[in-house]
Amino acid sequence: MWGIIATWRMAHDGVLAAKEMLAADAFAGDAMETAIKMVEDYPYYKSVGYGGLPNETGILEMDAAYMDGTTFAIGAVAGITDVPNPIAVARQLSHEKFNSFRVGAGATQYAMLAGFPRKNMLTERARRIWEKRCEEIAKTNLSPYDGHDTVGMVCLDQNQRMTVGTSSSGLFMKKAGRVGDSPLSGSGFYVDAEIGGAAATGLGEDLMKGCLSYEIVQLMASGLTPQAACDKAVYGFTEKLTQRYGKAGAFSLVAMNNQGQWGVATNVEFTFSVAVKDGVCGIFMAKPGGNQTTVIEPITQEWLDAYEKRIKAPV
Amino acid sequence: MWGIIATWRMAHDGVLAAKEMLAADAFAGDAMETAIKMVEDYPYYKSVGYGGLPNETGILEMDAAYMDGTTFAIGAVAGITDVPNPIAVARQLSHEKFNSFRVGAGATQYAMLAGFPRKNMLTERARRIWEKRCEEIAKTNLSPYDGHDTVGMVCLDQNQRMTVGTSSSGLFMKKAGRVGDSPLSGSGFYVDAEIGGAAATGLGEDLMKGCLSYEIVQLMASGLTPQAACDKAVYGFTEKLTQRYGKAGAFSLVAMNNQGQWGVATNVEFTFSVAVKDGVCGIFMAKPGGNQTTVIEPITQEWLDAYEKRIKAPV
Numbered sequence: 001m002w003g004i005i006a007t008w009r010m011a012h013d014g015v016l017a018a019k020e021m022l023a024a025d026a027f028a029g030d031a032m033e034t035a036i037k038m039v040e041d042y043p044y045y046k047s048v049g050y051g052g053l054p055n056e057t058g059i060l061e062m063d064a065a066y067m068d069g070t071t072f073a074i075g076a077v078a079g080i081t082d083v084p085n086p087i088a089v090a091r092q093l094s095h096e097k098f099n100s101f102r103v104g105a106g107a108t109q110y111a112m113l114a115g116f117p118r119k120n121m122l123t124e125r126a127r128r129i130w131e132k133r134c135e136e137i138a139k140t141n142l143s144p145y146d147g148h149d150t151v152g153m154v155c156l157d158q159n160q161r162m163t164v165g166t167s168s169s170g171l172f173m174k175k176a177g178r179v180g181d182s183p184l185s186g187s188g189f190y191v192d193a194e195i196g197g198a199a200a201t202g203l204g205e206d207l208m209k210g211c212l213s214y215e216i217v218q219l220m221a222s223g224l225t226p227q228a229a230c231d232k233a234v235y236g237f238t239e240k241l242t243q244r245y246g247k248a249g250a251f252s253l254v255a256m257n258n259q260g261q262w263g264v265a266t267n268v269e270f271t272f273s274v275a276v277k278d279g280v281c282g283i284f285m286a287k288p289g290g291n292q293t294t295v296i297e298p299i300t301q302e303w304l305d306a307y308e309k310r311i312k313a314p315v
Numbered sequence: 316m317w318g319i320i321a322t323w324r325m326a327h328d329g330v331l332a333a334k335e336m337l338a339a340d341a342f343a344g345d346a347m348e349t350a351i352k353m354v355e356d357y358p359y360y361k362s363v364g365y366g367g368l369p370n371e372t373g374i375l376e377m378d379a380a381y382m383d384g385t386t387f388a389i390g391a392v393a394g395i396t397d398v399p400n401p402i403a404v405a406r407q408l409s410h411e412k413f414n415s416f417r418v419g420a421g422a423t424q425y426a427m428l429a430g431f432p433r434k435n436m437l438t439e440r441a442r443r444i445w446e447k448r449c450e451e452i453a454k455t456n457l458s459p460y461d462g463h464d465t466v467g468m469v470c471l472d473q474n475q476r477m478t479v480g481t482s483s484s485g486l487f488m489k490k491a492g493r494v495g496d497s498p499l500s501g502s503g504f505y506v507d508a509e510i511g512g513a514a515a516t517g518l519g520e521d522l523m524k525g526c527l528s529y530e531i532v533q534l535m536a537s538g539l540t541p542q543a544a545c546d547k548a549v550y551g552f553t554e555k556l557t558q559r560y561g562k563a564g565a566f567s568l569v570a571m572n573n574q575g576q577w578g579v580a581t582n583v584e585f586t587f588s589v590a591v592k593d594g595v596c597g598i599f600m601a602k603p604g605g606n607q608t609t610v611i612e613p614i615t616q617e618w619l620d621a622y623e624k625r626i627k628a629p630v
Contacts, residue, residue, distance in 0.1 A: 002521045014433035071560045072524035078393075078494070079418050099490040104419025106492015145413045175414040179393070179420015186501035186526035205415050209387035211529040218533065245386045279612050289422050 003276035052169030069162035069193030152199025181206020186214035200250025226263030234265035329353035367484030378416035382507030384477035467514025495519020502528035517566025541578030549580035
């Protein structure tokens with residue numbers, strides 16, 4: 001068996017590339033890194049990598065993590081700048097026994113010393129979106145925070161190796177040095193190759209209140225299917241957080257177990273991409289279905305066309 | 316009922332202060348912050364706050380977190396510099412809905428804008444220890460990383476409110492921007508006031524591989540006593556990590572449930588301080604006892620005298 005599941009429509013081209021690699025017996029980590037890099041490199045995906053949206057000062061600060069489900073090795077970066085592929089930096093850090101999670105200037109310094117290329121990650125388009133947003137906020141007293149789409153992936157290869165990875169430019173207009181869930185073990189991601197893995201997207205401040213990726217992996221360990229585990233964790237915690245904190249932000253999780261079974265749950269409309277051996281391959285739309293269930297439907301061509309138009313619309 | 320449990324002997328004076336406050340009906344958050352500040356302020360505790368040990372470049376970078384078990388609100392900082400009480404900054408950040416985890420220069424900027432005082436946190440003694448270590452490493456090709464004692468506390472007040480907090484200068488000689496488990500929800504700390512809380516100290520890189528604080532809280536939720544939960548999580552993961560990663564670093568966890576019952580487990584010799592209403596109050600030594608058990612003994616006057624001498628010995 002092999003398989004890969006990833007957050008958001010933007011992951012799909014990468015998932016297709018990873019699918020070919022997995023079918024040809026590639027290591028899960030290589031397939032997943034290839035897929036995440038494709039999202040990071042594509043300038044029209046405005047929440048990850050090149051063309052991602054900057055913090056309130058106009059600087060693109062990125063978060064990423066890589067975890068190996070066989071060894072539990074983790075590498076992570078937060079608030080890294082000027083690096084084309086944060087996922088590759090995170091992966092390299094996962095080989096370190098010490099200092100494997102680096103933030104801010106120290107993260108960028110690590111990447112430079114390790115020979116990663118340097119790149120101004122702010123596109124002309126992202127700069128225009130940021131400037132426009134600054135003007136809107138100044139005029140309308142709007143809450144500045146509404147974009148936070150992380151690419152998160154769980155990958156299983158033919159040799160039962162599993163990896164998870166995340167990459168994000170974080171909350172649009174965030175304060176300098178703000179960190180979300182994406183680089184945080186247990187919240188943004190977790191994987192145990194003897195069980196399965198999960199990855200998250202959404203409001204990081206709320207995801208870390210519930211350690212939802214770890215929770216889903218533990219629920220799978222207790223015998224739940226990935227879908228039942230996602231449903232229980234996501235809807236249970238949405239309810240608990242609403243009662244106890246007053247409100248639950250938007251969040252969505254994807255999971256896959258070491259048999260290639262997968263699941264998704266979300267408290268908002270959420271697209272994802274999945275491919276498994278001899279099975280499903282495509283982009284789907286997930287929504288909460290009531291009673292702790294998730295409704296999953298294939299994406300329509302109409303939705304895809306509107307998406308394509310939207311991400312390339314003039315600013 | 317009320318109670319407080321904290322990692323390491325260094326926490327004890329703060330625990331005694333918190334005990335008085337809790338007996339007088341103080342909020343858990345206030346008692347705990349008072350206790351952690353006392354550790355941060357004492358110059359001879361060389362792994363937390365003032366007098367803490369710097370990173371490899373001689374800069375004291377600190378990590379801290381605060382979590383409210385009623386609302387799940389979390390505030391955290393990593394790689395913050397020049398601030399006397401990182402725990403107070405973390406607590407103030409816990410009131411923010413967005414941007415509540417700040418790292419690096421952004422964390423220090425937040426503290427400055429919020430009006431926290433600025434202080435050079437490097438003592439003459441810490442500078443001498445650092446210089447000596449640099450020389451030793453240059454001469455002997457030693458692994459530079461051996462100190463990483465976080466103060467972590469779990470606190471329960473008379474109104475069933477619970478909080479956890481952590482503060483640490485992190486791994487001695489760490490690379491710039493290295494982050495450990497202390498500011499990471501689920502790894503360094505977690506609390507749910509309807510269940511209980513846990514906090515960790517040890518090698519952060521390994522603690523985040525197991526999300527041990529969250530795991531202990533979930534084990535308590537499943538009905539285990541804090542001691543049974545700590546034993547199961549700590550010894551189970553030490554074994555799993557040894558098998559899968561090759562080696563498990565040193566780590567120790569403390570936990571308390573919302574009845575004031577407490578527990579501790581550790582894979583090394585480890586001191587802690589605990590105080591509960593009408594019950595125990597003191598410093599104890601914990602060690603692994605074999606068969607997933609922990610041996611806990613009162614600390615001896617001899618040990619305390621040797622400790623006092625050691626932390627103030629000429630450098």
